[in-house]
Amino acid sequence: MSLELKKVIDQISKDKGIDRDMLVDTLEEAVRTSVNKKYANMLDIEVNFNEDTGEIEVYQYKIVVDEISDPDNEILLRDALEHDPNVQLDDEIGFALNVKDLGRIAAQSAKQVLIQKMRDAEQEIIYEEYKDRIGEVISGIIQRRDRSGWIINLGRTEAVLPRAEQIPKERFHRGDRVEAYIIDVRKESRTPQIVVSRSHPDYMIALFKREVPEVSDETIKIMNVARDPGKRAKVAVMSKDIDVDPVGACVGVKGSRIQNIVQELKGERIDIVVWKPDIATYAANALSPARISRITVDEEEKTLEVVVPDDQLTPAIGKKGQNVKLASTLLGWKIDVFTETRYGQLNEHQQIMEQLASAAEISINDFIKQGFESLEQLSDTEDQELQEKLGLSSESLANLKSAINFLAPRNNQPDEPLDSDEQDDSPALDGDSEPPETGSESEADPEESGDK
Template sequence: MNDLKRIIDQVSKEKGIDRAVLIGAVEEAIRSAARKKYGQKADLEVQYNEETGEVEVFQFRTVVEKVADPETEISLEEARALDPESQLGDSLGVKLDTRDLGRIAAQTAKQIIIQKIKSAERDLIYEEYKDRVGHIVAGSVQRFDRGNIIVNLGRTEAILPVSEQIPTEHYRRGDRIRALIIEVRRASRDPQIVLSRSHPDFLAKLFELEVPEIQEGVVKIMGVAREPGSRAKIAVVSSDPDIDPVGACVGLRGSRVQAIVQELKGEKIDIVPWNPDPAKYVYNALSPAECSKVIVDEANKALEVVVPDDQLSLAIGRQGQNVRLASKLLGWKIDVCSETQYARRQDPGFKALLSLDGLEEPVAAKLYDAGISSPELLAQSEPEQVAEIASLSQEEAKKIIEIARSQVGN
C-alpha cells in the first residue's frame, strides 16, 4: 500500500474519476478483505489516511470477563495489556496490520477496486453523453461483433447495430466513421452509446453542419424521409423571403449537398420546398415529376395526384420509391394516377366495373380500353375474348363474366 496515494492520484487524473470515489472504493475493498480474515461479525472501521497515504483498519471489541466470541469480544486481561485503563464494557479499538490480510484477501480488494473504477467510468460516460443524443460523433471502427460495428470514440466505445447501418456501406477496422447518437444507456457490460447512420435525423444533422442558414435558424428542416443508401427527400422552408431554402442547402455549384452525398456514399438526395398546403407540398415532394391535379381528402389524410401520362413512371419512381418517399415526407397516403387513368375513373361504366367483386383496377382498365366499358358489356363477352384482353386464364375469365351476369341480372 506504500504507493496507494500515487496510484489514486494517477487513476483520478487519467480516468477523470473523483478521488473521493476511488478512496471509497479502496476503503470498501480493504473492509471486505479484512472481513474475510477477521470474520463477518467483526466491528471494523476503515479509514484512508491522507497524510500517510495508507488505509488504516481498526477492529473494535467489547471488554468482557470471559470471551464467548473472539470476533467481537476481548478479555479484560488482554485489553489491559493493550490499554492499562481498560474497564469491563469498554469498546477497545486495535489497529490491524493490513499486510497480514493475505494474498486472497488482497486479490478480492483488487477486484472490488477495478469494479468500482469501471462503475465510476460508466457513470462518467453516461453523464458526459446523455445530453448528446441527437448529435453526430466521429470515431474509428474498432472491431465487429455479429454484424454490429464497435466504434472507438476515444474515451469509450459505442455500438452501431446492424439495424442502424446503411445496407450498402462496408467498413474495415481502423476506418473513420461518423454517426448519430440515438441512445445513451446505463449498461453494465455492453457499449452504453448506440449510434445510427440510417436514421432520418442523421441526414438532418449533416445538413445542419453543412448549411450555415440552418444553424442560424433562417432555414428550417420540416421533414426527412430516407431509404438509407438509396434515396432521400428533405423538406426545407425559409423565414427570410430573400433566402431560397433549396439553394442554401444545395450550395454553390452543389458543394454543400455533394459533401453530404459523399458522406452517405452516394445516397441521392431530393431537396424540396415545404408548403403548409398539402396539395402544393405533394407537388414539390414528387419532383422531378410534374403534377396536373391534386385531390385532397383531409379526413383520411389522403391525396390523389394526377400526372401527365408520360410522367407517371417518373412520379412513381423505380419500384415505387419516389411516391413512397413523398408519402413518408408528408405523412399522407398518396395515390398517383395518369390523366388517362383519372379520366377513366370518372366514367360511370368504369366505376361499375370496379364495383364487381374481385375485379382489380388493372384488369378493369384493360377491359375498358378494349371497349368492354360496363358490366353489361362484360356479361355479354366470351371467356376467350376476356382472357386474351386481360391476360387471364379461361377459368378466371369465366368467373368474372359470371359475376358480371349475376350483377346485371339483379
C-alpha cells in the same frame, strides 16, 4: 501495500476521470468486505487508507470487560492494560490486523469489488457526460467489429454503431475516422453505452445545420426528412424570410453545400422539396421531377390520387418505386399514381357501374359484395343468379338487363378494378417497351429520373 498503491489510485483517477476520494472509499469498502467475509462478519472492524504510507490499515475493536463471553469482540481488563495503561472497563480498544493475512481468496474478492466499483463509477461519469448530447454528431475511430456492429473509439469511451443504423453497403476498416449521430445513451450496460446512427433521418438534419448557416440560425426550417439510406433522400424545407430561397440556400453556390453532405453520406442523392401548407401543392413538389396533371385529396383516409401525363409515370414512381415511396414518407400520406389514360378508363368504369346500380335501384357496394366488379361479369351472369344474389325484383332485373345491353357496345375495353398495391409486375422502362400505366408508393421498377 505501499506507496505504489497511492500511485495507482492517482493514475486511475487521472486516466478515468474518477473522483479520487471515491476511489479511496471504494478500496476501503473492498478490503472491509473481504475481512468480513473471512471472519464471517464476527468482528467489529474499521478500514482506513493511510495517505502518508500509502497502506490500507485495518483495526479490530474490542470492549474491555471483567469476564469474556464473546472472545471475538471482548478483552479482559488486565490484557487491555498491557496495550493501553489508561483503559477502563467498557472502553473500546483497537488492534491492528495484518491485511497480508487475508489470503488469496479474500484478496481476489477485494480486487473484484474494486474493479466493479470502478466500472460503475466510470459508467456513471460517461452517462452524465453524454446524456444531454443525444442529437449531436460525434467523430471517432473505428476500433473493431463485434456481433452488435462497429465499435467506435471516442477517446475516453466507446460507442456502438449497430448494423441497423449503418448505411447499407458502407464499408469500414480499423482506424477509419467516422462521424455518426447519437441516438441513445444507456445508463447501465455491459456493452458500449453510447449508441450512434448514420442512417437516421435526424442525422441528415444535423448535417444541414452544420453546412447551411440559414438552417442553423432557423431562417430556413427543415419540416421533414425521408431517407432511403445511401441511395436517395427528400428534405422538405421552408423559409421564414421571403427574401431567402430555401432551395438555393441549401444547395449552395454550384452545389457546394449539399455536395459536402452527399459526400459524407457516401453519395446519397438529395432532393430539396419546398414545403407548402396545401397538401396537394406539397405533394406535387415532393414528386418532383415528375409533372403532375391533377391531385385528388381524401382528407379522411389521408390518401392522394395523383394523375400524371402518360410519359411522366416513370419519373413519378422512380426506380423500384423509390420516388413515390419517399414522397409518401415525407408527406405521411398514401399516394396512388395513375396515368391520364388509365385514370380516364377508371372514371368511365365508375360511371358505367353507377348507371347499372341506378337502373337496378341498388348501390355499387351491393355489386362489390356479390363479386360483380365489371360490366362483363354482370353480362356473363345468368338472370336467375343475378336476381338471387342481388335480391332484385323482376322489374329491377329487367331494368338492369336493359342497361347492360345498352352500355355493352360502349365498353369495348375490359374494365378491371385498379388495386394500387398490385403494381409490382409493372415492367421496367427498357428500350422500346411501353411504360406501366399505374403506380403507387409500393410500385415496381421503372428507371429513375434525376434528382437535385
